[in-house]
Amino acid sequence: MKNKVSARAHTNIALIKYWGKQDPDLIIPYNNSLSLTLEHFYTDTTVTFDDTLSEDTFFLNDQRINDKKVVHFLDIVRDKAQKNVFAKVESTNHVPTSAGLASSASAYAALALAASSAIGLQLTKRELSRLARRGSGSASRSIFGGLVEWEKGHNDEDSFAVPIEENVTWDIQMIAIMINSHEKEIDSRSGMQHSVDTSPFYHDWVKTTEQDLIDMKDAISKRDLAKVGQIAENNAMKMHATTLSANPSFTYFNPDSIRAMDAVKNLRKSGITCYFTMDAGPNVKIICSKAETPYILNKLSPLFGADNLLVAKPGPGATII
Ligand code: PMV
Incomplete structure (x- = not known):
């Protein structure tokens, strides 16, 4: 064969x-x-x-x-x-x-x-x-x-x-801010297990995420970008709280991740609908509209470099090629 x-x-x-x-x-x-x-x-x-x-x-x-x-x-x-x-x-x-x-x-x-x-x-x-x-x-x-x-x-x-x-x-997409990490990251597999095993907040993470999911699906059905972003950002920070509260603690944030999250909050203060999320690494992903993407890129380029900002729109499922 x-x-x-x-x-x-x-x-x-x-x-x-x-x-x-x-x-x-x-x-x-x-x-x-x-x-x-x-x-x-x-x-x-x-x-x-x-x-x-x-x-x-x-x-x-x-x-x-x-x-x-x-x-x-x-x-x-x-x-x-x-x-x-x-x-x-x-x-x-x-x-x-x-x-x-x-x-x-x-x-x-x-x-x-x-x-x-x-x-x-x-x-x-x-x-x-x-x-x-x-x-x-x-x-x-x-x-x-x-x-x-x-x-x-x-x-x-x-x-x-x-x-x-x-x-x-509808109008939702993401901008990934590429942030270099000099340290070896803890892979998601061992990171999540360590949170499960040692974070006193793990139970609350699971509990509150059930409601987040209900609210998220409601926000999606209403095409409410601000609500989607708010829930996503809060949910991500609760996940990261289980790493900070693990014993011993660990984090995927690095100084530039925090800088990026602050920049997103500042854009929000100026009236732009944008929220952030982070996974098991230092990159920050912005949830925003296609319409406001050029403005956001313009504001973030001097801070992070235009080459480090990658725009990604919704994509398709897996296919045979
Ligand atoms: O599929 P894994 O084992 O790489 O875990 C993914 C974990 C997160 O990216 C942090 C969250 C998620 O739901 O994708």
Whole structure:
């Protein structure tokens, strides 16, 4: 057997964050999350299952990488297909180099689609979302375009993402402020586990996020950008509060992240509808309208450099290419 398939998946940024797993092996989260898939950042992955291979190989941006997580993911695919054949995986991340946005979301969504198709499985989008989840939780959402909710469920069968609005036609987009980090970041996997294990605020994070999700869906249905931004910003800061309150504490903020968040607040004071969110890294993402984006870019360019500001509009779900 030799079968080759290529797929593309876009990354997503959560407006309601996923942070913490009930089941670390199956990646079942403690709370539902909700994200916007972005057009600007994506991963292309080609998977070739080939009888003549004696091991799995993985190339990222043309460089051979030893990644146990990729092999583990291929094991799950082989197990589902009941086939014992190794694969060559070739991925290209279409994100600006060193952007720190090279998200596992686009990576595992593209890998789930390419690998399952190449091995001969014909999965529904829901099944693909479940499969992508096994690689990285946020990848479950990147199977779909636009605004997407990951329903936490309780087990492998009922934990998957569903589209809320695949084709976003109202005025919402993001600007990512690229911030360089000199320190090695704590990956999301170990960061969230440490928050679950040691933050006294973790329970309140889960509890209040349930209401955030209800309010967020209401704001989305009303196309209320200010409300969407407010809830997203507050939700993100509550997530980060579980890192600051972990023991020992840690943070993804660096001085420039704080500078960026202040700049967004200042723009807001001057009447611009813009809010920020942050993930497991120092970059700050602004939630804003397309209409006000030029003004925001103009104000932020002198502070962060025009090249470090990347505009991303809503993007599509994973596709075979
Ligand atoms: O999917 P992971 O394991 O990379 O975790 C993603 C965690 C956050 O990006 C911080 C939040 C989210 O919901 O995407």
